[in-house]
Amino acid sequence: MSTTDHVDVLIIGAGLSGIGAAHRLREISPTSTFTIMEAREAIGGTWDLFRYPGIRSDSDMYTLSYPFRPWTNKKSIADGSDIRQYIADTAVEDGVAPFIRFGHRVTKVSWSSDDARWTVTATTDGGETETTATFVYFCSGYYSYDTGYTPEFPGVEDFSGTVVHPQFWPEDLDYAGKRVVVIGSGATAVTLIPSMADDVEHITMLQRSPTFITSLPQEDPLVPITRKLLPAGLAHRITRFRNASLAVGFYEFCQRFPKLARKILLFRARRAVPETFDVDTHLNPSYNPWDQRLCIVPNGDLFTAIRKGQADIVTDHIERFTETGIQLTSGKHLDADIVVTATGLQLVTFGTAEIEVDGTVVDPHELYVYKGMMFSGVPNLAWCVGYTNASWTLRADLSSQYVARFVEHLRATGRRFGSPHPDGPGGDERPLLDLSSGYVQRVAELLPKQGTERPWAIRQNWWLDSWDYKKTDLDEAMVWDTAPAKV
CATH class of the missing domain: 3.50.50.60 (FAD/NAD(P)-binding domain)
Known part of the structure; x- marks a missing residue:
C-alpha cells in the first residue's frame, strides 16, 4: 500500500x-x-x-x-x-x-x-x-x-448460436446475413435494430411489454440559422435553453395530461409504421408517458426498418431457448443465429x-x-x-x-x-x-x-x-x- x-x-x-x-x-x-x-x-x-x-x-x-x-x-x-x-x-x-x-x-x-x-x-x-x-x-x-443485467433464461445453454450483451460487444462479431433477435425494448434495443438492419438477414425486437417510442430529427433544423446569426457561444446557449425547455415542458405535459400525451405519441407512431402494424400491441405501454424513460429514434430509423420489412417487433414472453432460437409462451418460435440481451443495466x-x-x-x-x-x-x-x-x-x-x-x-x-x-x-x-x-x-x-x-x-x-x-x-x-x- x-x-x-x-x-x-x-x-x-x-x-x-x-x-x-x-x-x-x-x-x-x-x-x-x-x-x-x-x-x-x-x-x-x-x-x-x-x-x-x-x-x-x-x-x-x-x-x-x-x-x-x-x-x-x-x-x-x-x-x-x-x-x-x-x-x-x-x-x-x-x-x-x-x-x-x-x-x-x-x-x-x-x-x-x-x-x-x-x-x-x-x-x-x-x-x-x-x-x-x-x-x-x-x-x-x-x-x-463490470456487469450488465441479464435475466436467467431457461435453456440458454442449449442455444447453438451466439448470445451477446450490448455492454460487452465483441469487436469481431460478424452478423452479416444472420438472423438476429434483440431482447429488450429500451434505448439500446431501439438503437441496435436500425443500425444492424441493412446487414442482417432479419432482425427482431422481442419485448415483454411495449415502450413509448417517438422520432426526432437527427439534425436540428433551427441550429444552422442560429449559428449563422449569432456568435457560437450565444447560439449554443440559446439552443440549449430552447431544447431543455421543450424537454421539461413535454415531461410536465405528460405528467398533467397523460391520456392526451398517450394519444399524441400513438398518433405519431401510427403515421410512422405500416397500416398492418399492430400499434396497440407493440407500441402502446400499460404505463403512462414518462413513468419510464421515453425512447427517441433519430429520423424515425426504427420505423423505417419496420416499413422496409428488415425488422419487426414481437411482444411475447420467453418460454425457453432452443438449439435454433427462442420458444415463446404463445407457441411461436423465433429462429436466431445471434441473440442480443439488451435487458438493461x-x-x-x-x-x-x-x-x-x-x-x-x-x-x-x-x-x-x-x-x-x-x-x-x-x-x-x-x-x-x-x-x-x-x-x-x-x-x-x-x-x-x-x-x-x-x-x-x-x-x-x-x-x-x-x-x-x-x-x-x-x-x-x-x-x-x-x-x-x-x-x-x-x-x-x-x-x-x-x-x-x-x-x-x-x-x-x-x-x-x-x-x-x-x-x-x-x-x-x-x-x-x-x-x-x-x-
Whole structure:
C-alpha cells in the first residue's frame, strides 16, 4: 500500500460528468487542488465503454454537451464516437487531462472527523494506493461497468448460436446475413435494430411489454440559422435553453395530461409504421408517458426498418431457448443465429465503493439525498446523478457548480466540513429514482432515498433547479464543523 498526496477535491470518474466537474471547480474555486481517478485507461466513461453498433445519445447534444463548450457537430442525436471525442477534446483543451490518474479503481472512501478528511483507497496494477481529500465527488454514474443485467433464461445453454450483451460487444462479431433477435425494448434495443438492419438477414425486437417510442430529427433544423446569426457561444446557449425547455415542458405535459400525451405519441407512431402494424400491441405501454424513460429514434430509423420489412417487433414472453432460437409462451418460435440481451443495466451506488464515516460503514439505503447530490450525515461528499426525464448533463452541471461553491464556501468561512442534517427530512420518503423501469425497481432497496420536499427531494425540473442552484442557501439544513484542524 502506497500513500500519495492530499488534494482538496478528489473526483471519481473521467467521463462526461467528471470532466465537467473539473472545469467547474477550476472556474469557481480556482485555488482548489484536485485529482480525477478513473478505473479504466481512457477518458469518456459510458461513451468509451459502450461500442455496440449505432451507439448514440438518447438526448439531444445541445443539452447533453457542456454549456461552457459549444457542440459544433451537425448531429443533434450524435454517435457515441463523436461524443467520446468531444469529452476527450474538452479534457485536453481545458487543461484537465494531466490531472487524471488512469487505472485507479476506487474501492473504499473512509472519513475521519478528527482529521476532517477522506482517505480514498484505490486498486491499481501496482497494488493499492491511498490518497486523502477534503471533499470526494463521485462522478462515476449509477450503473456497474463490470456487469450488465441479464435475466436467467431457461435453456440458454442449449442455444447453438451466439448470445451477446450490448455492454460487452465483441469487436469481431460478424452478423452479416444472420438472423438476429434483440431482447429488450429500451434505448439500446431501439438503437441496435436500425443500425444492424441493412446487414442482417432479419432482425427482431422481442419485448415483454411495449415502450413509448417517438422520432426526432437527427439534425436540428433551427441550429444552422442560429449559428449563422449569432456568435457560437450565444447560439449554443440559446439552443440549449430552447431544447431543455421543450424537454421539461413535454415531461410536465405528460405528467398533467397523460391520456392526451398517450394519444399524441400513438398518433405519431401510427403515421410512422405500416397500416398492418399492430400499434396497440407493440407500441402502446400499460404505463403512462414518462413513468419510464421515453425512447427517441433519430429520423424515425426504427420505423423505417419496420416499413422496409428488415425488422419487426414481437411482444411475447420467453418460454425457453432452443438449439435454433427462442420458444415463446404463445407457441411461436423465433429462429436466431445471434441473440442480443439488451435487458438493461445493473445499478450500483457510489461506483460500488464502500463508504465509512468515523469507523462505521454506511448503508446507502439508510441515507437521504440532499439537493440531489449530498447525503444525510455524510460530510463533504457528493454523488453526481443526472435527470431521468432530460439530458444527464443538465443536472450534472448544476451539481458540479454547487460542489465547487461548497468547497469555496468552506475556504471562505474557515469551516472544515459540512454534512446535511443526519436525520434527513423526516416524514414521507420516496425512491431515489422515481421510475417504474425494471432496472430501477430491481435495486430500489439498495439506493438512497429522497423526501417529498426540497432540499430533500429530487425535482425532475431543470427550470426550478437552475433557479435553486443559483440562489440556494449553502447553510440550509447543513451541520457545520468549525473546529481547527489538528496539526
